[in-house]
Amino acid sequence: MTGAEPRFDPRSKLAVALAFVLAGFLTGTIRGQLLFFALLGVVVLVLGEVSIRAWLGALTPLAVLVVLLLVLNTLFYASGPAWYAVQIGPIRLAVTPEGAATAGLIAARLVLVAGAAAWFALGTETERFEAALAELGVPWSFAFLLSLTIGLVPEMRERFRTIEESQRTRGLDLSGGPIARTRARLPMLVPFLAAVIRYGYDLSTALTARGFDEPGPRTSITTVDHTRRDLVLYLLAVGVVVTALLL
Structure with missing residues (x-):
């Protein structure tokens, strides 16, 4: 945005x-x-x-x-x-x-x-999308998951870009054709998967700390x-x- x-x-x-x-x-x-x-x-x-x-x-x-x-x-x-x-x-x-x-x-x-x-x-913005879905009568938990899905793709892309830049500073060569560049990026899958797992664990911990599973109505400072x-x-x-x- x-x-x-x-x-x-x-x-x-x-x-x-x-x-x-x-x-x-x-x-x-x-x-x-x-x-x-x-x-x-x-x-x-x-x-x-x-x-x-x-x-x-x-x-x-x-x-x-x-x-x-x-x-x-x-x-x-x-x-x-x-x-x-x-x-x-x-x-x-x-x-x-x-x-x-x-x-x-x-x-x-x-x-x-x-x-x-x-x-x-x-x-x-994910917060505004979540608030919009709630205004349409979508259950809060489902609206939150949909908004989280929207934000997940750019988040994962940014993490992969960070890993790629780190590997370049360590001498990663991305020259050549598409096949050569794809082959050079294969070793990055291991740290990328580790980052995804860590992100999921941190997110789960944060949701638990904020009472995601607790029943009752939800309030939000974001309005649409x-x-x-x-x-x-x-x-x-x-x-x-x-x-x-x-x-």
Whole structure:
């Protein structure tokens, strides 16, 4: 998030994020997916609570997964005349126009859905999201777990970055291609898993000390309120879904 005061209610931003996710599943063409992704980029830019650089940076780890999905789906969704085919034992792998189109659609849909989720996660404070869910009548314990999940991904990413920087100071070489860099990062999994376990233990201790399992109503100093600007986001969410239905 930026250092500015949040300008929108988490509920209205959640409506927009869910609208783009729904649009991704309602749209059956790559062109439609790219159109909504571009529209999402405009929304991120105009609202300003998340910088374009931070938003795109959050999507960078998807690059390897997208390439993998493109290759696998192109081979296993093959239908129609083949551009290229190879027989491996009883399995026939082929590259066809239909398979390539299906693979591209799945990859584009993944990027759109991940983009909407990343924008909401980066631009929403966990405390405000928890308070918003409580205002909607969601049980406090469930609202807390959902807000904790949102904050967990950037927390784990920051811990991994810290470990990577520490390893670089000790001579870790991350030069070369993607395979070489991935192989160089494998030894970092051990300290990263240790950090995750330690984080979980500390979190469990903190929750126990604060009476997480105690029954009774909960109070919070964090409050959320709708403003006129949130109405614009709700209208945007409706417009995105209607556009996806018409495409």
